[in-house]
Amino acid sequence: MYNLSGITDGIHQFLSSFLAPWLTVTVECVLIGVLLLLVYSVLALFYIYYERKICAAFQCRLGPNRVGPLGLLQSVADMFKILTKELIHLKNIDKFLFALAPYLVIIASMLSFAVLPWGNGLQIIDFNIGIFFLVAVSSIGVLGILLAGWSSNNKFTLIGSMRSGAQMVSYELSIGLSVLTMICLAGTMSVGGIVDAQSDLWFIFKGHIPAFIAFCIYLVAGTAETNRGPFDLPEAESELTAGYHTEYSGIHFGFFYLAEYLNLFIVAGVASLLFLGGWMPFHIPGWEGFNHIMDYIPGTLWFLGKAFVLSFIIIWFKWTFPRLRIDQLLTLEWKYLLPINLFNLALMVCIIVCGFTL
């Protein structure tokens, strides 16, 4: 397995050889920040293209195919278009909150990037409450949505954001509990620790039944958390036109749009971390030769591959299912997912205590 921590350590030593320690940290932070922004926007562009192509395939269409080879430059062109759009200033709105909201949303999703397991040793920050941090920062996003809906001074956005608030707060529970189930299995909240614990077998196999239930619940709750179909009620276009971001224009709208796609990636990334081993290659205990071959595929590819496959499933949901109604959505969470989740947590604990894990 390639360990990229050697490279990052090398860079650190190289910098500290001629810079004061505080300056080293500053330079590294700036470098990482720039890199993060770059990865963030490239991923967003990729995701827009990815979803459009998948959705086109479902709908017997071709999707983008005019700009660049295979339409690859379409999302780049779209990005430039959105950058040049005017920010429309509205009357009678809370200007400060209105401007703040998209940044809250995008900052929440960017912060989550910090703890994703990009590859062996390729992590922005690895500390002992990594997963907890992730759950915490991803909740900031709902604040942005609520503010956006409230500050727009529009009834549609208000209804949209109220729906969103109810929805995200509810589904946070399911996410939290299914994450907790997996933390029980891992015995650590550190992202690096969770990945290392799956070096012999991925958690979804190791924890078999409860892990699989947790995986399903996580996918459902994750889809709801990202406000994607069939849970896209906050922006249900046929009911609320565009929900909480109806009044936004230009890059402010772009931020919401980007955050939505990146949240999709984050949800898929966290699912791959918790259930499919993060960057860890596919290993089967006892099959040394097979495991060795798998190790030749770089961890970053493993991670991205898993995330893209899981995102494909979530995109598939969106383009197949009709939308739920708000009461059905909350019923699903509070009456079904939550009890199942609590039971599942207890089951997982029993299985670990009895040593029934694979």
Place this chain on the structure above:
Amino acid sequence: MATIQEKVTARFPEATFTTDGILTITVPASQLTELAKMLRYDTDAPMDYLVTIVGMDWKDSLGCIYYLMSSVTNQVVAMRTSTTDREKPMLHSVADLWAVATLFEREVYDFFGIIFIGNPDMRRLFLNVDWVGYPLRKDYDQAPELNPVSVENERQTDDTHVWEQLPDGKIVETTREIFTPEQFVVNIGPQHPATHGVLRFRTAIDGETIQKIDVYMGYIHRGIEKLCEELTYQQTLHYMDRMDYFSAHNYHHGLCMIIEKAAGIEISRRAQVIRVMMDELSRIASHCLFIGTYCMDLGATTMLFYTLRVREQILDIMEKTCGARMTFNYDCIGGVMQDLAPDFVEDVKALLEVIPANLKEYNKIFTGNVIAKGRMTGIGYLSREDAISYSITGPSGRASGWACDMRKIRPYSIYPELDFEQITATEGDSMARFKVRLEEIKQSAHILEQLVDNIPEGECCVKVPKALKLPVGSWFEIVEGCRGAFGVYLESDGSTKPYRLKLAPPCLPLAGVVDHITRGQKIADLITIGGSLDYIVPDMDR
């Protein structure tokens, strides 16, 4: 029919009758309520379906013709009454007998200025609140200075007027609020993805629950009835495809039929068959589009593309024969504009081959889906009584268990010879309305199967004089559009232009029932219900 006449004569000695196809009972305005009540609650043939109210200006008097149909015997009766007061004409409302009359009377008020005493909502229906004059009156002043094009915000009022007759016979006008100031009112429309056109629902909500809906229409009112009075009969046809643009053929068929009947023109068998085939092709295309857009309203965007594939195929067939893909102007007085395209039969056969597989696919993707079931089952329940009282015809009415297919109950053209079933369901919810349409596609395909190999030879259009004059008289016909019964009332004064052409579209009552069946449901259900009713806004606005 004689029995009704006898009964009416017994109670209303002054009533006069004309029995030219449809029994028309003429009574003085003072006896109208009594007569309406008697017909409505008749034991043998209760006239429970109000087809339309035709407002009339006979120059010396203003009045109304009420077309009634019995859901038991399918018999049609007309009541006719008038008032000579042109300054402030007043008639008694029948809104307590037929729920849809509230809406129909508003329309008459809008166009003729006849005030209906007892109607709970006497506002204009289509025109602005400050519109000067009543456009369908014969003495209406069309001068543009009177009603200039406004460049400001739309004028509107939150009040409605009610005229009531006190026990002592005095008539008082009161003003009522539509919404109270405390209510949280959201405008759904006029520009909204789910209203299927420029329609506006003023929706009072409590959280997510709908308290009341005020339907506000008229954004695409073009005054087609008024325009037709200035046109020759051939020209009036061109407006029929601008109403329900998915039922263009059916509406053309209806108007052609009534003009041919009035003029005594016999059309060839070939033209009859072609017309019916085009009607049924339109029905399939329309229902396919309904399924697609309805699923899209519910969030399942992908279905739209699957249904559009079939619709596309039909539009290709139409394009080859009619030369257009929308707003077909194909049926004409005396037959059809031109003969079928050479590969018409082949194309229709190809279409019939793909329909069953497609329907199966729709059911697999959508109908059986657990979310779709949860969204549609039990939502927007409309009972059979309400469906009749609100004049909800077409697939929506049949989903409530009311067998109201005009092709069956008032057969026209060659429909009596054809073998097809009238699809009805008893559930009355959105799911039933959806499924009835799916089934109707099958029945239409079945009709096409019977005809495609049996298109007789012959000419497709008989010769009709350019300046067609109809004899003095009035006629009424109902045909089955894709969304319900389309009634046409034609009155001729012997000239080349209609004296009055009243078009009774199915979509106006559909919009009128929205408030009734959405109360207490969620906002999302408004979309489900509106979508399942499948109204077309240009059709209701005309």
